[in-house]
Amino acid sequence: MALDLSILYRGSLSSCNYGCEYCPFAKRTNTAIELANDKAELDRFVNWVSDRHPTAKIGVLFTPWGEALIHRYYQSAIAKLSHLPQVTKVAIQTNLACDLDWVKNCNLDTLALWTTFHPMEVSIEQFLARCRTLDLHNVKYSVGIVGLKEHQHQAQLLRQELDPDVYLWVNAYKRQPDYYTPADLDLFTQIDRLFPINNQVYDTLGKPCRTGHKAITVDGSGTIRRCHFIPDSIGNIYDVDFEESLFPRTCQNQVCRCHIGYVHLEELNLEKVYGDGILERIPSARSRAF
DSSP: OOOOEEEEEOOOOOOOOOOOOOOOOOOOOOOOOHHHHHHHHHHHHHHHHSSSSSSSEEEOOOOOOOOOTTTTHHHHHHHHHTOOOOOEEEEEEEESSSOOOOGGGGGGTTTEEEEOOOOTTTTHHEEEEHHHHHHTOOOOOEEEEEOOOOHHHHHHHHHHHTTTTEEEOOOOOOOOTTOOHHHHHHHHHHOOTHHHHHSSOEEOTTTTETTTTTTTEETTTEEESSSTOOOOEEEETTSTTTTGGOEEOOOOOSSEEHHHHHHHHHOOHHHHGGGGGTTOOOOGGGGGOO
């Protein structure tokens, strides 16, 4: 059977141009040697995808520790991947701080962006201007914001000013128990209909999950893990027999807190909510209510 797989790729890049206090990689800078190593890893991965059979169906989501799109080699890699016949989707998590001319080189049928607005790092006017550039280029994208109480007004403004067809998601703040009042929950749910799904910690131990079978994470060395939250290696994509390590499994963690993990939990049936927008966090039109 032809390969049918979603890959969350995270190379060795660990730097960001933003200084968000909730992120461990804020304002961290990689050396030129580290960036060269990350580029070599990325080039190898892109070549590996290129070598898969044209009938394969491969979705790629880049989940860097930091901001990748400020580096031209990530822009070029995404553009190349977007034109490959075996790539059904190529997406990346980004703060959207980069120049956006590079999207003109992409296949817009497969390109998508998972963007996040950080109110302490950029003005809402600057961020919205970048979103409007994406609109002009017909790029598919979602917009997100961390659901801190002090960000409620900015979240409301985003929803008002974004194109109505752009999905705005709110990442629930889960570090503090009982953080939200009923009024907070109501406000964020009005902004993001799917907020109640995110505002949970899921009991997952022993439950069927598509990770390790239909979705995997891959690091710069090619090491395969089920997801970002289970450290055990299950193989390496650069091994000729790597597909033998892909089979259904149950979760070995007690809980799952993050969207990119629980979205693959079979009992939640979230593939029906997101459809082919699951990698870039864009629910199908019938699942959205703004």
